Amino acid sequence: MFKGLMTSVSGVRGVVGVGMTPEVALLWSGGFGSWVKGEKVIVGRDSRPTGRMLNYAVKAGLAAAGCDVEDVGVVPTPTVALAVKRRGAAGGIIITASHNSQEWNALKFVNSSGRMLSMPEFLQLEEIVQEGPLRSVGWNNIGTMRKWDSAGIMHIAAITGIGLLDLRKLHGKKMRVALDCVNSAGSQVYP
Numbered sequence: 001m002f003k004g005l006m007t008s009v010s011g012v013r014g015v016v017g018v019g020m021t022p023e024v025a026l027l028w029s030g031g032f033g034s035w036v037k038g039e040k041v042i043v044g045r046d047s048r049p050t051g052r053m054l055n056y057a058v059k060a061g062l063a064a065a066g067c068d069v070e071d072v073g074v075v076p077t078p079t080v081a082l083a084v085k086r087r088g089a090a091g092g093i094i095i096t097a098s099h100n101s102q103e104w105n106a107l108k109f110v111n112s113s114g115r116m117l118s119m120p121e122f123l124q125l126e127e128i129v130q131e132g133p134l135r136s137v138g139w140n141n142i143g144t145m146r147k148w149d150s151a152g153i154m155h156i157a158a159i160t161g162i163g164l165l166d167l168r169k170l171h172g173k174k175m176r177v178a179l180d181c182v183n184s185a186g187s188q189v190y191p
Contacts, residue, residue: 007126011106013100016053016105020106025061029058029093033062033143035091035121036090038066039089040067041068041093042092042110043080043093044079044092045094046097054095055095062143064143069146070083071145078155079155080092080110081094082151083151091109091112092110092114094110
């Protein structure tokens with residue numbers, strides 16, 4: 001059904017303009033919006049140049065299904081998963097092709113527990129996308145879209161608040177730390 005698109009429990013991915021198109025992103029996000037029954041969804045992405053275009057299509061598909069969307073912008077993948085849990089969302093969509101080269105992009109789906117979809121959950125989503133019907137709400141029930149710029153800060157606070165490190169012992173130490181975020185999502189978040 002989807003030429004040039006790879007589908008698996010890891011999500012759907014393809015070369016942008018070949019397998020991964022705005023239409024594909026719209027269809028799969030509309031299917032996800034149907035799967036979560038029009039509830040709130042968190043959307044985030046990596047820094048790939050094609051991410052912005054796909055982000056618009058994803059948010060449109062979700063809003064058409066009646067989902068309120070919180071866009072966390074360019075953030076690391078785990079930030080979206082944590083944001084789903086912290087904000088009480090029904091799920092999340094992460095626009096990232098991870099280790100694949102720049103011409104690729106993908107949609108990864110997160111359930112309400114902040115975890116990637118299980119195989120049974122993904123198969124339910126795939127069935128909705130392939131067989132329908134997709135949820136479509138009237139003009140007065142279109143989902144809202146808003147930006148949430150502090151999701152990365154929330155994630156860092158959650159990590160530093162775990163208590164595994166005694167940060168007081170580190171103060172005053174002459175430590176050097178190198179962090180290479182490869183000019184991607186982490187470079188937008190980490191201090």
